[in-house]
Amino acid sequence: MTEGSPHASHNRDDPIPEGLKIGARFTGYLLVIIAGITVAVFVALQIAQIVVPFLAGLVLSALLVPLSSFLQRHRWPKWLAVVTVWVVVLGLLAGLTLIITFQVRSEIPDIQKQVATSLSAAQQFLATQPFGLTEAKLNDLVSSSGQWLQDNAAGLGSGAAEVGTTAAHVVEGIFIILFVTLFALIDGRGIWTWVVHVWPKKAHARISAAGEAGWKTLSNFIRIQLVVAATDAIGIGVGALILGVPLAIPIATVVFLGAFIPFVGAIVGGAVAVGLALLFNGWVHGLLMLGIVIVVQQLESHVLQPWLTGPTVKIHPLAVILGVTAGAAVAGIAGAFFSVPVIATLNSMVHAARDYRVGKR
Structure with a gap:
């Protein structure tokens, strides 16, 4: 010009x-x-x-x-x-x-006995200074709670209807x-x-390619998470069995389900296992259970996840953390659970649609 x-x-x-x-x-x-x-x-x-x-x-x-x-x-x-x-x-x-x-x-019988023992110990602990919650004060608290239930019976009934x-x-x-x-x-x-x-006919081929890429990513992601969740559940569940922690299989189930929510699920599942070990077996077994949880999760994070994921599911850890946080804030547990597979699938679909070339798929 x-x-x-x-x-x-x-x-x-x-x-x-x-x-x-x-x-x-x-x-x-x-x-x-x-x-x-x-x-x-x-x-x-x-x-x-x-x-x-x-x-x-x-x-x-x-x-x-x-x-x-x-x-x-x-x-x-x-x-x-x-x-x-x-x-x-x-x-x-x-x-x-x-x-x-x-x-x-x-x-159940052993759990009831242990719960009674723990409650008695907690009552004795709360009765000491600086808490000063004596048996009389606890009885007053129970009485006031009963009165509150009577006063709010209508609200509780509507809550039952919502349930x-x-x-x-x-x-x-x-x-x-x-x-x-x-x-x-x-x-x-x-x-x-x-x-x-x-969709419009011109977009059929591109959308089809994006869909195939997204489905492949979602399938790979679910299989990887299934293996990771099973590994976490077996490792922590077997550790709980060895330590004699009650409800080892339910603990493993909670860990398995929690593993499908990256980062947050692992923390919650591990906390449940450690808490039950601490409550029913004492602080020594609680510390041992904590060590087992840490070893299993480190093995998963640094060995299993990188080896299984490879190039199939490309999501930056920052995107995972932000996605889980945003999903939980918007839609609670369901949002946290589905945020990562949705992000992974959409990311793959967008890249496939962007890189699509006619005659080259």
Whole structure:
């Protein structure tokens, strides 16, 4: 462009620098994206009774669909592969429930005796200075608590009604999870094809590539978390058994479920194990249990996670921490649980869509 051209003169006379224009456009796009995310989160919170079970079904499908596909590749009929997967899952759940129930029932007498002993020791401790909570004061506290219950019976009744409503929502959620998983096993590819064709035709190939990348990442992530959770549960559960801590299998179950919430879940599961060891077996076993929890979690964090994750799930630890914190702040436990798989899946889908080239997939 020459010095005397009209465009050069116009650029010199423009009071707004080009960098500021670019920044304004970028800010506008960013605000639109933030607004879209805000609306999506708001709508999801309004229909959380549907969204949470749907996401749970999607996560479960990411674990079961590859297993069903594996059986079908080995000449199993589709219906038999689907039924086998369901039988295995339901059998494991039923077996775990029976084992936990049996252990809790068998250890209830010892637990009641230990709780009584601990309460007596706590009462004697609180009766000393500086607390000064004598038996008479404790009786007064119990009496005042009983009076409070009588005065607030109506409020407690409404709370019980809310519990009943929550139970109904839980049953509805279980049915949604079952149906989402069942249809994903039967016709997951057909469902995704229908979703792709909702969008404009020019975007079909790019969306399809993004979906395949996201599904692969989600499947890998769930399998990795399953192995990590099982390792944590077995290590801490076996340690609790060796130390004679009561409810070792329920402790392992809590650790297993907590491992699906990175960082936070490991801390909570380990705290439950250490707390029970401290309460029922004394401070020496509490310290030993703490050592077992630390060793297992260090092994998981520095050996197992890097080895299993590799290049398949690329999420920076800072993104994981911020995602779990934001998810918990917005949607509680469900938000903390689903935040990391959602971030990992969306990250993979965005990269696949950005890097997509026609004829090169």
